[in-house]
């Protein structure tokens with residue numbers, strides 16, 4: 001038996017003799033394009049992680065909420081005013097339901113929870129089960145039946161109740177399904193309450209108030225936590241009163257006892273930090289920022305990735321299949337894109353661009369040109385992402401399009417329903433699009449950014465633009481999707497781009513400046529003097545850039561490399577050698 005466990009009393013969660021099973025918990029998971037169970041980067045990352053886990057044959061089971069009404073569908077009127085509609089979907093129409101029911105206590109009421117199962121299949125046929133928790137049961141009080149309806153909807157009471165269902169309900173569900181989990185991975189703080197359920201198990205029925213340091217330590221030996229938020233305000237917090245009322249007095253006191261409160265509030269990040277043996281940020285820079293924010297913790301960095309097979313456009317996939325036949329099983333083969341004839345990369349990308357422009361025409365009625373340089377900017381609309389930075393000196397942008405070469409700019413992104421400043425940014429982009437669009441400059445905002453539109457954009461534009469306020473971008477992943485399609489980025493040096501940018505080889509950096517106006521000026525300079533001249537006047541140079549973008553960044557910024565790092569550093573640090581051997585054996589057996 002694992003030495004670390006001898007001291008603890010965690011009978012039911014004993015490390016399996018050969019391979020420890022991972023339980024992966026995430027509030028949102030982008031499972032399939034037709035299931036509205038995610039809002040943005042966090043959910044897409046979770047889905048991509050599971051797709052790679054399935055490809056690699058990792059022993060893992062995932063837990064999330066069913067989100068019957070989804071996140072929201074975005075409607076934009078002619079002025080860019082956003083309204084929202086629910087996105088109902090019916091799990092019963094497509095997923096099997098699991099037998100067991102579990103119960104959690106919310107506001108003193110018992111809440112029954114069931115699970116729908118989705119089997120995520122990998123490239124070699126291995127599947128990863130995803131359990132989608134659901135409280136819409138007749139046995140429940142009407143107030144509780146809607147707890148698993150709306151992702152990031154409702155007030156903080158609703159959010160805390162959802163986190164009880166996810167963390168505590170999720171752990172009890174995995175137990176009821178008789179999983180023997182050795183590592184619990186909390187993807188962001190939303191799942192932190194699973195530590196309380198694990199503590200209860202450790203005490204085998206004893207009261208939480210009786211827990212000793214060795215019990216906390218036993219929990220800690222099983223928990224891994226990934227933080228995604230670079231600013232304190234982004235972390236989930238609840239008042240003590242709220243926590244005592246909804247979660248219960250004893251659990252709240254236990255959280256206070258372990259130091260899970262910060263500035264007088266129950267803080268999900270602190271709970272997860274206190275009770276995990278491994279903690280990481282999601283890019284090198286985010287690791288540093290997190291260590292500054294939480295100096296008492298040893299916080300590692302594992303840079304995010306994207307699932308290569310999912311985010312490579314169909315024509316580019318066919319090119320990789322022809323020249324790098326094992327790229328799906330081993331994403332590192334993308335390094336050999338340096339050996340793919342450049343004309344084939346260009347032709348595959350041109351196909352992606354045609355498909356994108358056809359979709360733009362369908363949605364907007366506007367016919368854009370295939371031979372005009374096209375920039376993509378699509379992400380969740382939040383003020384720190386500075387969606388309208390490109391219009392800081394709008395007249396300069398218009399002059400660049402006139403003098404250095406025509407421009408087409410495609411925007412997309414949803415603002416959270418409660419985010420008024422975010423909604424204002426969308427209206428501003430609409431205003432500038434009306435004002436500036438001319439023969440040489442076209443700006444279009446596409447409504448309802450989601451998975452499919454994201455794939456079309458990253459697979460079809462010529463340049464991916466990203467200009468958030470530093471250091472707010474923990475990682476960012478959409479530029480990684482673009483890289484797989486040979487699309488370079490122009491981005492501020494934050495998040496993943498600090499690692500991914502090789503100037504003139506994989507894209508360009510917007511220079512670090514203190515003032516937004518100066519960063520915008522750097523953006524214009526690069527566009528005018530480097531990027532547009534290369535695209536319009538040096539076709540050969542642009543082809544080479546597309547090729548090196550795939551080879552350098554596609555081969556690294558994928559979830560397969562990322563998960564291998566979780567395996568070696570977080571899940572089974574002491575078993576690394578034997579697990580690698582196991583993977584190697586599997587890959588030879590194929």
Ligand SMILES: *Cc1c(COP(=O)(O)O)cnc(C)c1O
Pocket residue numbers: 039040041042044378379380449450451454455475476477478479481
């Ligand atoms: C990839 C993706 C995101 C995350 O992109 P970031 O660059 O991390 O902001 C968000 N939404 C959708 C629909 C995506 O496909």
